[in-house]
Amino acid sequence: MHISRRDFLKYCGLTAAAVGLSSTELLRLEEALANPTGPTVLWLQGTSCTGCSMSLLNYVSPTAPTSVADLLINNINLAYHPNLMSLAGQSAAEQARQAYNNGGYILAVEGGIPTAFGGNTCWAWTYNDVEVTFQQAVKDLATRAAGVISIGTCASYGGIPAAKPNPTRIRSVKNITRKNTINIAGCPPHPDWIVYVVAQLLIGNPIPLDRYGRPMAIYGQTVHSACPRRDTDSCLWNKGCRGPGAYANCPVNLWNNGVNWCVNANAPCYACTESTFPGTISLYTPMYNPHGGKDRNCDRCHEDERDEDGGGGGGTGPHSAAFIQANQGNCNSCH
């Protein structure tokens, strides 16, 4: 895909600030985006389950790119992807090496980076009879990349394979590369989220990120804030729903081409987009009790309404202790 250099330069300043790119990094991104055959993307897999790639393959849209085939044929130059590429072995690794020599590619990493046993619990490839650890490959490839994207919660924060006791000492892509990665969190991430980031990079639009490196456009609101089950009897709080602490647009965007989403299937949200996923507490342990009690965590989001709603014990609002006591057993007055 060819983007005019003038259009691109118009966005440069904003882009740099938004994605936290240094001027050197910005220059490389500029080169990548100016490539008429589409920017080269190297997609590597570490401690992944391939769920992120499978989710990407579910991508479909009424506007361009309309499908993964469209994306691959018309928008990007996917020079390396272990599940899709034709070549194997050293000749496959050569594709990554050639991109490295040219510089200016986008490095997308799916899965975390294990460091135990000298990094030997995950090899990227065998090159000239030497087994190259994933850790080494990612470190090296990041140095000449125009941008680094962490695909999924594992690459962004470690995810499930890094859950206690993190047996293979997994670290995030950002941690290993010391680069500011764009974190497309999710286990898996929605395909729209991945394509959004790629599209914004191609166009040169700014991608404002939150403090966890996630694009605000997708992760700016909690699942709870848009959940249709708020304040209804079918709220899944007592099944452990983490909606109030999960930043993602699932209730709006839905999943699998609008067919469904977790909460609609009566499954509580377990906040798979969060850096703390999966945590050590059972995914079914209630975390956000709308009626107070020791599980109460309203303060997390409702700090300003504390006095009115009773967060912290005071007030007379509908979630305060006083209100609940006054209306004991009469939940129907609101629900």
Add this chain to the structure above:
Amino acid sequence: MATITVIDPVTRLEGHLKIKVAVDTVNGVQQVVDAWATGTLFRGFESILINRHPADAQHITQRICGVCPVSHGLAAVMALDQAYGITAPANARIMRNLVLGANMVDSHILHFYHLALPDFINGPDMPPWQPSWQVDKGRFSAGQTSTLVSHYVSALDMRRKAQEMGAIFGGRLPHPPTYIPGGFTTRPTSAMISQFKTYLSEITAFIENTYIPDALLLASLYDDYKGVGGGYGNLLAYGVFDLDAAGTNKLLRRGRTINASPDVQPVDVNAISEQVKYSWYNDRTDNLNPAVGVTTPQYPKNSRSLMRLMKANPQNLSLFGAYSWMKAPRYEGLPYETGALARMWVNGDYKAGVSVMDRHLARAYETLKVAEALLAWVNQINVNGSVAVSGRVPETASAIGLTEAPRGALGHWLQITDGKISRYQIITPTCWNASPRDAAGIRGPIEQALIGTPVQDVNQPIEVVRVIHSFDPCLSCAVHVMRPGEGKKIFTLHHSHGVEESHDHEHGHDHVH
């Protein structure tokens, strides 16, 4: 003198696989004379599951694999049902099958068109399809190739739709959150049934009119591959898609056969053990049934004297030590292949042979069989029926969940102590298939299947990957879950000083930034 060829990574499979083959000329034909399969990723799921609440197991284990997550979710809740002493209601059993079936259909379509077919045709003239190895790709005409490429693109749509179909009941795919002990979370409606059937109709037509004919065309043009990649012919299936509450009747039954015999034998899970002589696990944990399995990683494992000998004698193919993160599952000491061919064989649906092409054909036929069954099952749903029974977490329990992933027999062995998971062992289908040698030096199924494979060009060993791909390997599953053993010693490699012991850190981090 044999030439050693290494393929790492083997692409177009799930996960991380390295293959080493020795190629030599025998009776005038250049062919594989020996092979070693290495799983090159290891994560430690079992360790992560220890001390967790049992009902988290189906969510955690699904992340073993994002291509076949549903089978893990199902195996986990089957084990949990057994542990809790509860039985899922019929509606739940059906919905569990519907989502698994949808995943199996999507996975098989993905495998044939996107993972296997590029071994035989040239895709569009750009990455990721090009560059590619140009050996033995001239059997399809230009017109046939063009049609297959367009089918590759429609197949991307079809597998996406199969996942959408699964999400109707499953919530979302990959990693559906709807599997729970005692049942399923979704309350079915007529609208869901109707939507499912609409998707299913289109997908079934694709399987009948496009997928199966394409598989038959491939098998006819590459007919010689009916004599390639056979291996042992030992086939194992736990069976899948329970048709009743007890699981006695299944769409695809449980059984096994030895040496491609048409006679099917029963399966006794007590006969399963995992060997570790050639795997990077401590030899003290060798030959254990998964119910008492222990996983103690040891890397590197080979003594320095062996490593010196290997380096000095690269042509001595019998000199090798441990070489894989995969353990070697064995049934009564024998290696077994598992997958669509094994299921269809055991069920009496396909017994034409065991080879590269037989695997592709059996998989295509199985896809249709499952799709047709999905229609029957979705019509059995009772929209007013219950979807779950509640159960209490037992203080102590041992349980097993046996089912089938698209790639073959999958087992979860669960142990609960003090109401928490105290042991969780998993043997996945690809662990059976991509297994390394066992203590007796018997090769694993893929390793054996490679013996005798003709190789035209050792720098473009397309024939080797064709054999490997026929198994539809899924390596994230295959590599064993890990638990630090007693004493928690981990061997680390320091390049300048060789192997030394270091003590495990007691507590890892919950998450990393």
